[in-house]
Amino acid sequence: xxxxxxxSTQALFGQLxxxxxxxxxxxxxxxxxxxxxxxxxxINFTHGAQFMMGAFVAWMILNWFxxxxxxxxxxxxxxxxxxxxxxxxxxxxxxxHLDHLYGLLLTFGIAIIxxxxxxxxxxxxGQAYDNPIPGGQNLGFMFLPYYRGWVVAVSLAVCLGTWxxxxxxxxxxxxxxxxxxxxxxxxxxxxxxxxxxLTYGFGVGLAALAGVLAAPMQNVxxxxxxxxxxxVFAVVVIGGMGSIMGSIVTGFALGIxxxxxxxxxxxASNSVIFVIMAIVLLIKxxxxxxxxx
Amino acid sequence: xxxxVIPIILIALALVAPAVVYPVFLMKALCFAxxxxxxxxxxxYVGLLSFGHAAFFGGAAYITAHTVKVLGWSPELGILAGVLAATAMGVxxxALAIRRQGIYFAxxxxxxxxxxxxxxxxxxxxxxxDGIQAVPRLPMFGFIHIHNDLxxxxxxxxxxxxxxxxxxxTIHSPFGQVLKAIRENEPRAISLGYNVERxxxxxxxxxxxxxxxxxxxxxxxxxxxxxxxxxxxxSGEVVLxxxxxxxxxxxxxxxxxxxxxTMQTYLAEYGEWVQVIQGVIFVIVVxxxxxxxxxxxxxxxxxxxxxPAVAPAPAE
Numbered sequence: 001x002x003x004x005x006x007x008s009t010q011a012l013f014g015q016l017x018x019x020x021x022x023x024x025x026x027x028x029x030x031x032x033x034x035x036x037x038x039x040x041x042x043i044n045f046t047h048g049a050q051f052m053m054g055a056f057v058a059w060m061i062l063n064w065f066x067x068x069x070x071x072x073x074x075x076x077x078x079x080x081x082x083x084x085x086x087x088x089x090x091x092x093x094x095x096x097h098l099d100h101l102y103g104l105l106l107t108f109g110i111a112i113i114x115x116x117x118x119x120x121x122x123x124x125x126g127q128a129y130d131n132p133i134p135g136g137q138n139l140g141f142m143f144l145p146y147y148r149g150w151v152v153a154v155s156l157a158v159c160l161g162t163w164x165x166x167x168x169x170x171x172x173x174x175x176x177x178x179x180x181x182x183x184x185x186x187x188x189x190x191x192x193x194x195x196x197x198l199t200y201g202f203g204v205g206l207a208a209l210a211g212v213l214a215a216p217m218q219n220v221x222x223x224x225x226x227x228x229x230x231x232v233f234a235v236v237v238i239g240g241m242g243s244i245m246g247s248i249v250t251g252f253a254l255g256i257x258x259x260x261x262x263x264x265x266x267x268a269s270n271s272v273i274f275v276i277m278a279i280v281l282l283i284k285x286x287x288x289x290x291x292x293x
Numbered sequence: 294x295x296x297x298v299i300p301i302i303l304i305a306l307a308l309v310a311p312a313v314v315y316p317v318f319l320m321k322a323l324c325f326a327x328x329x330x331x332x333x334x335x336x337x338y339v340g341l342l343s344f345g346h347a348a349f350f351g352g353a354a355y356i357t358a359h360t361v362k363v364l365g366w367s368p369e370l371g372i373l374a375g376v377l378a379a380t381a382m383g384v385x386x387x388a389l390a391i392r393r394q395g396i397y398f399a400x401x402x403x404x405x406x407x408x409x410x411x412x413x414x415x416x417x418x419x420x421x422x423d424g425i426q427a428v429p430r431l432p433m434f435g436f437i438h439i440h441n442d443l444x445x446x447x448x449x450x451x452x453x454x455x456x457x458x459x460x461x462x463t464i465h466s467p468f469g470q471v472l473k474a475i476r477e478n479e480p481r482a483i484s485l486g487y488n489v490e491r492x493x494x495x496x497x498x499x500x501x502x503x504x505x506x507x508x509x510x511x512x513x514x515x516x517x518x519x520x521x522x523x524x525x526x527x528s529g530e531v532v533l534x535x536x537x538x539x540x541x542x543x544x545x546x547x548x549x550x551x552x553x554x555t556m557q558t559y560l561a562e563y564g565e566w567v568q569v570i571q572g573v574i575f576v577i578v579v580x581x582x583x584x585x586x587x588x589x590x591x592x593x594x595x596x597x598x599x600x601p602a603v604a605p606a607p608a609e
Binding site for chain 2: 114230273
């Protein structure tokens with residue numbers, strides 16, 4: 001068996017792929033957080049719960065309605081985005097004029113309500129979700145399960161698509177303008193409150209899509225979102241929320257770093273991202289792609 | 294004289310309370326009240342929302358439990374060790390976190406406290422899921438026999454009053470005035486020549502030391518330090534207590550802690566619903582009663598008496 005840095009290439013690239021998968025989730029979730037923060041000035045603590053609900057909706061429509069994974073991939077983000085839009089209209093909207101911290105506290109409260117309800121209904125242990133694309137391909141240096149390749153591809157496509165829409169289209173230019181100066185954009189006759197609402201729906205939908213992608217790889221459980229969201233917060237601090245591409249690059253890069261750490265120093269794999277966050281805070285407090293604000 | 298009336302009544306009530314209420318419940322509430330006071334020192338008077346205070350509460354609980362149970366230290370030394378550990382953690386985490394403000398500060402403290410949680414999960418001396426159980430209640434200072442719940446209650450009350458006094462002195466000192474200035478307008482405080490970072494760090498460390506005192510005392514009372522103490526849910530609970538009682542009020546955190554602990558005690562049998570109800574309270578308070586219980590009462594009081602000659606226990 002061939003080796004690299006004293007580790008078998010199978011193990012090395014296997015962990016690298018796992019890191020890339022984690023990175024896909026970090027990228028999609030931190031992208032959603034960044035987009036929402038840009039428009040709403042709210043850090044969406046509910047993001048992890050919405051990720052978890054995305055996975056659960058996929059599980060429900062498979063087990064209760066018999067609809068396959070591919071349907072869930074479309075339906076779950078729409079359902080969760082709709083729920084998110086209701087949340088925005090009913091609650092979040094009332095807090096925009098206050099300190100940002102209240103938005104964080106409100107979404108934290110909503111997150112623990114959702115998590116508590118799902119734990120009550122489904123328990124803490126997970127529900128299995130069958131892999132829709134079983135099998136894989138031996139590439140010589142590593143074995144590539146098809147589904148993992150699919151997750152990375154979808155995530156990359158979605159992230160780059162989002163970047164393209166925001167940075168390169170007319171709609172995106174409205175969005176960026178409204179982020180900078182909502183009052184002025186509204187004066188030009190653009191319905192900013194509706195844009196804010198749809199932005200929240202979109203960010204939340206991204207979280208739900210990530211949840212559906214995660215469902216076949218890990219047990220669908222009520223607790224799957226909360227631990228992830230704390231790591232994603234660290235990712236957001238490292239990248240800074242100022243740049244869309246920054247969130248994407250930071251997310252993938254940190255996933256890969258985490259994968260490498262699992263190979264060479266597994267004890268630190270849980271905390272490596274937090275350590276990197278501490279270092280970034282010392283060297284460049286605004287974050288790698290951030291601007292001080 | 295009038296300003297001493299309310300504190301004296303409250304202390305008298307606290308002294309006779311164990312005749313009516315189960316002492317262990319009172320001790321739990323007092324520990325959390327101290328924890329909430331420490332947290333409120335940051336959010337209420339410096340405007341910094343720490344979402345990682347469980348790290349100091351739980352970290353101190355582990356150190357105290359370990360030194361008392363394994364090393365056989367006396368409780369007062371164990372508590373001191375816990376407080377020192379929390380203070381040291383506070384210096385490191387605080388120095389990193391104060392480099393950012395607002396929402397980032399909350400996320401950084403949350404992330405760093407999660408690191409402490411992972412450490413507690415993996416380290417040998419914390420015993421993973423079991424935690425450090427059956428911490429002995431050795432005599433304090435060699436002669437206070439705290440294995441008796443009632444005796445321990447008075448010790449906990451003394452610790453709580455000591456913590457309360459420190460917080461009260463802090464917010465009514467020139468140092469506290471500078472903290473409030475930073476909360477209200479940080480750029481102006483900087484332009485007035487205050488070294489804002491140093492003030493923030495000192496406030497942060499003070500807060501973590503007191504949170505550590507609360508956690509250390511808790512581990513003696515319950516003879517237990519476990520992962521629950523360092524989890525982010527615990528950080529969320531102290532936010533909830535302070536919010537319910539009233540951010541930036543002197544008595545708010547105490548009232549909030551008693552309300553939340555009472556609720557947890559009565560609803561304990563409903564399991565997951567406790568979490569759901571706490572979430573609902575969070576949402577209701579944030580949307581409708583941002584001033585909290587004490588804050589609302591004070592606002593009502595001020596509306597009825599526009600200019601009181603002697604303000605009883607000023608809010609800030």
